[in-house]
Amino acid sequence: MASGKTARKSGNQYDCSKCPGYCCSYPLIEVGKRDIQRLAKHFGISYAQAETRYTRFDKSEKVRSLRQQEDEHFGRICKLFDTKKRQCTVYESRPGVCRDYPEGKRCGYYEFLQFEREHQDDPTFVATT
Ligand code: SF4
Ligand code: SF4
Secondary structure, three states: OOOOOOOOOOOOOOOHHHOOOHHHHOOOOEOOHHHHHHHHHHHOOOHHHHHHHHEEEEOOOOEEEEOEEEEOOOEEEEOOEEOOOOEEOOHHHOOHHHHHOOOOOOOHHHHHHHHHHHHHOOOOOOOOO
């Protein structure tokens, strides 16, 4: 959810620009009203349009989540993710939960990815979880 593909920030032990976007493939990425309002403003559409187009209500968890699209690597990924460039299309307007991830200076997914790439001796290898 942090895959804006900005360069590694000082001190962070992960680099979203080298990651295929594991965190954006979570099936449930919760959003609130402020998040939807921000997306509506970003796209110049109404709140209702943004809510319908980019979110869905998850009945089992009883929360509103970002919609998904098909993805060659993970099966499904956030609808707002660019599946070719492997980055968020709304980085500056992304939901709060995406801004907060990962907490701290390390990303478990990135460490897993680096381990697998070294193991395969292939810096472009995309390991699936
Ligand atoms: S809004 Fe952007 S950062 Fe958040 S899950 Fe979707 S693609 Fe990832
Ligand atoms: S899984 Fe980690 S390294 Fe990959 S895009 Fe998300 S925050 Fe960045």
